[in-house]
Amino acid sequence: xxxxxxxxxxxxxxxxxxxxxxxxxxxxxxAALGAMEVAQVNLPVALLIWLMIIPMLLKIDFGAMGQxxxxxxxxGVTLFVNWAVKPFSMALLGWVFIRxxxxxxxxxxxxxxxxxxxxxxxxxxxxxxVFVWSQLCDGDPEFTLSQVALNDLIMVVAFAxxxxxxxxxxxxxxxxxxxxxxxxxxxxxxxxxxVIVRRVLLARGGQARLQRLLARLGPLSLAALLLTLVLLxxxxxxxxxxxxxxxxxxxxxxxxxxYLNSGVSYWLNRRLGVAHCVAGPSALIGxxxxxxxxxxxxxxxxxxxxxxxxxxxxxVLVEVPVMLSVVRxxxxxxxxxEAKHRHPREGGDHGR
Numbered sequence: 001x002x003x004x005x006x007x008x009x010x011x012x013x014x015x016x017x018x019x020x021x022x023x024x025x026x027x028x029x030x031a032a033l034g035a036m037e038v039a040q041v042n043l044p045v046a047l048l049i050w051l052m053i054i055p056m057l058l059k060i061d062f063g064a065m066g067q068x069x070x071x072x073x074x075x076g077v078t079l080f081v082n083w084a085v086k087p088f089s090m091a092l093l094g095w096v097f098i099r100x101x102x103x104x105x106x107x108x109x110x111x112x113x114x115x116x117x118x119x120x121x122x123x124x125x126x127x128x129x130v131f132v133w134s135q136l137c138d139g140d141p142e143f144t145l146s147q148v149a150l151n152d153l154i155m156v157v158a159f160a161x162x163x164x165x166x167x168x169x170x171x172x173x174x175x176x177x178x179x180x181x182x183x184x185x186x187x188x189x190x191x192x193x194x195v196i197v198r199r200v201l202l203a204r205g206g207q208a209r210l211q212r213l214l215a216r217l218g219p220l221s222l223a224a225l226l227l228t229l230v231l232l233x234x235x236x237x238x239x240x241x242x243x244x245x246x247x248x249x250x251x252x253x254x255x256x257x258x259y260l261n262s263g264v265s266y267w268l269n270r271r272l273g274v275a276h277c278v279a280g281p282s283a284l285i286g287x288x289x290x291x292x293x294x295x296x297x298x299x300x301x302x303x304x305x306x307x308x309x310x311x312x313x314x315x316v317l318v319e320v321p322v323m324l325s326v327v328r329x330x331x332x333x334x335x336x337x338e339a340k341h342r343h344p345r346e347g348g349d350h351g352r
Contacts, residue, residue: 011226012320019230023237030234034304042299045231049186049296051224055217057194058210062149071143074278077268078147081286082125083158086261090122091115091166093253102249110307117298117311118253119166123159124297125151126288130281133288136327139281147285155187159293181300186293232295232313235304250314255322262287262326266337276337280330288323291316 023030036043094115103111126133134144160180201210233240240247265286269279294312302308 012229012316015226015229016233016317019233020237020240022230023234024241025237026234027238030231030237033231034235042304045228045296045299045304046185048224048228048231049293050190052221052228053186053190054194054197055214055221057152057190058198058214058217059145060149060152060194061145061198062153062195071140071146071278073272074143074269074274074282075147075150077265077272077274078282078286079150079154080268081261081265082151083154083162085264086125086257086286087119087123087162087166089260090118090253090257093256094118097249097253102252105245105249107307113302113307114250114311116167116302117294117306117308117315118250120163120298120301120308121254121289121291121294121312121315122257123163123166124155124290124293126285126290130285130288133284133323133327134281136324137280137284137330138277139284140275140277143278144281144285147281151285152187152191155290155293156191159187163297186296228295229316232304232309232316236310236313239305239310246310247314247317250311251318254315254318258287258318258322258326262329266330266333270337276334279337283330284323284326287326288319289315291319 033044034042098106098111098114098118106114130144130148133139134141198210201213262283266279266283269282274282291312294315295309298306298308298312
């Protein structure tokens with residue numbers, strides 16, 4: 001990674017501060033941007049999320065699905081945590097902390113919306129940032145590619161039903177049309193665009209042409225991420241300044257969820273004898289969230305000024321620094337992890 005990516009945490013924090021300050025000082029301008037929507041989908045946010053997601057998806061070789069059998073234990077652990085543990089554990093944490101423990105300090109009218117935002121955050125496994133986390137912990141690139149590709153395919157069909165189920169259990173009305181529109185806009189269409197563009201580039205110029213395009217799009221993707229943060233925190237600027245306690249409260253279940261799910265993934269992989277180069281990214285994929293999709297869906301379903309949008313934005317706030325701490329834990333514990341199982345990498349050592 002370049003110097004810019006290595007200091008991404010500080011850039012994220014700078015954009016959060018800048019967005020909050022601008023939103024507080026110029027609420028009218030951000031209200032006008034928030035009103036630019038079609039079918040409850042905010043157009044500026046949608047455009048930026050496309051610019052953020054598609055370059056990341058171009059890195060994914062969906063042909064890597066053939067690696068699923070080779071890494072079946074690590075992939076099985078990640079899928080179990082992503083789809084059978086994380087959304088439901090977050091729903092439970094939201095019920096405990098938002099509806100009960102911290103309810104007296106929260107606006108009653110927004111409690112349902114806060115819980116919905118937390119559920120949206122947990123129901124979308126991370127894709128884009130996984131490549132960064134995997135690289136930082138010396139993860140197996142083939143495993144990371146196959147896991148991300150499989151997660152993206154599952155999200156196409158599973159994200160909306162799981163969210164609808166959990167929101168229904170939370171007694172929140174599910175606007176199916178908007179939810180399905182969000183899935184189409186932020187999963188189906190970007191995946192199709194990325195697959196088509198990738199195939200065309202590989203057919204006409206090979207891997208070298210694809211890599212040249214990715215090198216040019218990389219800064220654009222990061223710039224879109226940072227500008228999205230400025231917009232999202234700008235939309236919530238006055239609420240954040242007026243009620244900083246709410247930000248801290250919403251961060252509690254998110255923090256618990258990240259460390260809980262990464263720990264469960266890491267422990268299960270060790271119990272199953274999975275190599276550390278697979279267990280590391282498995283734990284990180286199992287803990288992190290596709291916050292771009294969560295934010296976009298929250299904005300589309302509940303609006304840019306909703307408690308759900310604020311909850312997903314808090315997820316963005318804690319995502320980078322917390323995941324970097326998980327990377328450090330995974331790297332620091334490598335000796336402990338490998339002490340129990342001294343064996344070659346899962347599926348064979350490829351000399352990495």
